[in-house]
Amino acid sequence: MSQQQLTQLRRYNAQAIAKYYNRRPWLVIWRALVIVWLFAGFLIGLLLDRSVGNTEANKNQRAEQLREILTQLGPTFIKVGQSLSTRPDLIRQDFLDELIKLQDQLPPFDNELAMQIIESQLKRSVEELYKEISPRPIAAASLGQVYKARLYTGEQVAVKVQRPNLMPTITRDLYLLRWAASWIKPFLPLNLGDNLTIVVDEFGTKLFEEIDYQNEGRNAEKFAANFQDDLTVKVPAIYWRYTSHTVLTLEWIDGIKLTDIDGIKKAGLDRDTLIRACVASGLRQLLEFGFFHADPHPGNLFALADGRMAFIDFGMMDQLTQNTKETIAGSVVHLINKDYLALTDDFVRLGFLTPDVDISPIIPALERVLGNAIGENVGNFNFKTVTDEFSELMFQYPFRIPAQFSLIIRSLVTQEGVALSLNPNFKIVEIGYPYVAQRLLNGETPEMRRRLLEVVIKDGKLQWQRLENMIGIARTGGNFDLLPTAQLGLKFLMSEEGRSLRNQIVMALTEDNRLHITEVRQLWNLVKGELEPAKLLNVAIGALAVNVPKTLGDLSTAGVSSLLRELSNNGK
Numbered sequence: 045m046s047q048q049q050l051t052q053l054r055r056y057n058a059q060a061i062a063k064y065y066n067r068r069p070w071l072v073i074w075r076a077l078v079i080v081w082l083f084a085g086f087l088i089g090l091l092l093d094r095s096v097g098n099t100e101a102n103k104n105q106r107a108e109q110l111r112e113i114l115t116q117l118g119p120t121f122i123k124v125g126q127s128l129s130t131r132p133d134l135i136r137q138d139f140l141d142e143l144i145k146l147q148d149q150l151p152p153f154d155n156e157l158a159m160q161i162i163e164s165q166l167k168r169s170v171e172e173l174y175k176e177i178s179p180r181p182i183a184a185a186s187l188g189q190v191y192k193a194r195l196y197t198g199e200q201v202a203v204k205v206q207r208p209n210l211m212p213t214i215t216r217d218l219y220l221l222r223w224a225a226s227w228i229k230p231f232l233p234l235n236l237g238d239n240l241t242i243v244v245d246e247f248g249t250k251l252f253e254e255i256d257y258q259n260e261g262r263n264a265e266k267f268a269a270n271f272q273d274d275l276t277v278k279v280p281a282i283y284w285r286y287t288s289h290t291v292l293t294l295e296w297i298d299g300i301k302l303t304d305i306d307g308i309k310k311a312g313l314d315r316d317t318l319i320r321a322c323v324a325s326g327l328r329q330l331l332e333f334g335f336f337h338a339d340p341h342p343g344n345l346f347a348l349a350d351g352r353m354a355f356i357d358f359g360m361m362d363q364l365t366q367n368t369k370e371t372i373a374g375s376v377v378h379l380i381n382k383d384y385l386a387l388t389d390d391f392v393r394l395g396f397l398t399p400d401v402d403i404s405p406i407i408p409a410l411e412r413v414l415g416n417a418i419g420e421n422v423g424n425f426n427f428k429t430v431t432d433e434f435s436e437l438m439f440q441y442p443f444r445i446p447a448q449f450s451l452i453i454r455s456l457v458t459q460e461g462v463a464l465s466l467n468p469n470f471k472i473v474e475i476g477y478p479y480v481a482q483r484l485l486n487g488e489t490p491e492m493r494r495r496l497l498e499v500v501i502k503d504g505k506l507q508w509q510r511l512e513n514m515i516g517i518a519r520t521g522g523n524f525d526l527l528p529t530a531q532l533g534l535k536f537l538m539s540e541e542g543r544s545l546r547n548q549i550v551m552a553l554t555e556d557n558r559l560h561i562t563e564v565r566q567l568w569n570l571v572k573g574e575l576e577p578a579k580l581l582n583v584a585i586g587a588l589a590v591n592v593p594k595t596l597g598d599l600s601t602a603g604v605s606s607l608l609r610e611l612s613n614n615g616k
Contacts (some may be wrong), residue, residue, distance in 0.1 A: 051211045054289070056252040058222060058245055065219045072216055079220065082113045107142035119186040119210065120217035120251070127247055127450065142561075144457075152184035158191070158205045165288040177203065183343075187255055187359075191298060200296035201283060202356075202461060210290075218248045246447035250338075254359035257292035263358035264294065265593060270333045276321040278354040297354045299346030302462045313347055315466040321353045326459050330452065331373055334364035338451035356494045362451050368394065376612060384410045395446040406441050413437055 086109055093106065114125040128135050129143035152158075159170050166173055174193040174301050181189035187205040195201055225240040253259055261282040268279035278297070286293035300307040304321065308315060322345065329336035329505045331349050337344075339360040347352040377383075387410060388403045392407040397403070413434060437443065443455070463470045497535070514559075 050215060053211065053215070054252070054256055056218075056245070056248040057219075058248065061215045061219050063224070065216065072220060075216055076220055078102040079117065082116065086110060086113060103138045106140070107139045110139060111142050111145065117217075118213065119207070120214050123251055123254075124221070124247065126454075127166060127250075129454070152181045152189045153207055154378070155180060156553075157208055161205050162203070162291055165285060165291045174201075174203070181205075189506060193293075195283070195286075199283075200298075201286070201293050202280075202296050203286070204257060206255060206257065206290040206292075214251060214255065218244065218251070222248075243447075250362075250447070250451070250521055253361075256289055257287060257359075258289050260292060260357075261287055261294070262357045263361045266335060267337065267355065267358055270329075270335060271325065274325065274328075276352055277325050277346055278352045280354070280356060289460070292354075297346055297348075299348045299354050301343065302345045302347055302353070303465050305466065308347055308466070311347070311349060313349075313351060317351060318347050318353060319463045319466050319470055322459055323463060324479065325353065326455065327357075330364065330455075331369050334366070334369050336362060336364070336452070336455060338362050338455050339458075341472070348452065360451070362448050364448065368448075379414060382411070382414075384408075387414075391443075394449065396443050396449070398442070401442055409437055409441065441507045 052063075053060070086106070089102075089109065090099075090106060093102045111125065114121040125143050129140055135143065162170055162173070170177060175196045176190045177193040183190045186207075187210065188204050191203040193203050193204070210230050222241060222244045229240055261284065264279055264282055268281075271277040271279065280295035280297055282291040282595055283295075300311060300313075302308075302318065308318070326336070337358065337360075339357065344355060344357045346356070348354055362490050371390055371393050375387055375394070378390060379389040384407050385403075388397070388407055391397045391479075392399055392401070392403075397406070438445075460470075474533050
């Protein structure tokens with residue numbers, strides 16, 4: 045591989061990168077010495093603290109020192125620090141707290157060089173491309189810097205220009221990181237050492253995606269298509285004529301950072317409305333579309349004057365499978381119901397635990413950690429608290445956070461942090477659980493319907509209170525329409541798939557040799573405002589039209605007989 049081929053790599057390829065640098069060791073020796081020198085001082089400090097018993101006293105100082113080293117080493121290591129800030133399976137809690145503060149702010153590179161990059165990439169002079177462009181960058185980060193410009197057609201745009209020679213810098217550092225991971229593997233605990241090289245490769249893959257600005261443009265358009273029916277979310281348009289792999293021109297977003305409380309107050313915007321839009325959009329990304337923004341830090345989220353929330357910077361995105369979305373929804377239900385055995389099974393399915401792990405000692409540990417985090421009231425749930433508690437568990441049991449979930453954790457922790465800055469009393473579960481309840485009650489897929497059954501049926505018995513609670517919680521989301529949900533529910537109930545549930549409902553209605561009129565009346569009182577009898581009758585007739593014969597045929601004789609007898613006795 046030549047230097048030109050290395051520079052033009054669009055996808056992370058560990059073997060190709062290793063082949064290139066193995067043949068050119070002089071390119072990495074000096075960089076390796078600098079890295080070793082900086083980290084040697086850090087490690088010596090840790091050892092001295094341990095030898096004199098100052099580990100606890102100096103832990104914050106050492107964590108701050110680590111953050112400063114990563115900043116000094118530049119773009120790749122800044123991104124490493126940001127990624128590690130969501131990896132409690134790899135990093136101690138005190139270091140996590142400091143790495144979360146890591147900012148990718150760097151001095152801008154030379155302005156003339158930036159203009160040269162624009163011209164060489166877009167094949168025209170800056171004067172031909174833009175009617176006007178800011179004389180200096182308005183923002184600079186680890187991977188590039190941003191200018192404000194105006195097109196000849198009148199639109200205001202943001203122009204992102206990637207730092208020069210970024211690809212050689214990143215590939216060299218990734219080569220060294222991977223080499224270091226393989227070298228220190230024997231000295232680490234089994235669950236860490238076996239995964240360290242994989243972690244580096246996962247990181248390299250996402251970093252390559254982030255530095256490809258054409259990939260970012262495609263991500264932005266896909267994200268916009270997902271939210272085209274959501275009037276609370278704004279996504280900037282991409283100007284492809286002015287975009288390349290290292291230059292990105294997109295619609296200028298004139299907004300207020302969500303952490304700028306004074307600016308939001310002056311604009312007369314409602315903070316709770318912004319919080320709801322922020323968290324609801326995050327949940328839709330994870331559980332509805334599966335395509336989510338993995339870097340929603342305050343610099344990437346803006347409040348607009350019309351009350352909408354704008355997302356920018358779509359370099360770090362990921363896609364979840366349908367099965368993963370459904371398992372996540374189910375794990376939320378298991379967490380709320382404190383079903384830690386089922387939750388452990390979810391961790392296996394999601395890749396946090398391997399199938400051969402003995403889960404028996406893990407279940408009480410989960411109960412201890414998550415039970416403390418949730419408390420007696422689900423409203424006390426705090427996502428940051430859970431991740432902090434969980435970090436200790438990672439070192440005691442063979443947990444590993446898959447790459448996708450390190451991004452999900454980062455996304456959720458960041459959004460919760462933004463929401464708490466707007467409202468210190470905010471509880472993510474107040475928005476999150478109603479949304480999950482709505483998704484389960486709507487039951488668009490067989491797996492979602494099965495998850496609902498796990499909630500409302502336990503040990504073969506219908507849990508009236510749980511069903512009532514779920515409907516009540518779902519309605520607190522503010523935009524839950526019960527009639528379509530009832531329609532879906534009746535269709536499912538009368539289908540072949542719903543045969544077992546039909547029998548269970550009849551048996552539940554006649555359990556203990558009595559008709560459970562009280563429970564039915566309580567449910568009806570909860571929903572009757574939205575389900576008028578006439579509407580409900582139309583829904584029921586539509587669902588029953590084709591399925592009445594096989595539905596009645598499926599119901600147990602004993603259950604139907606008992607139900608009819610009770611109805612006759614009650615004169616109803």
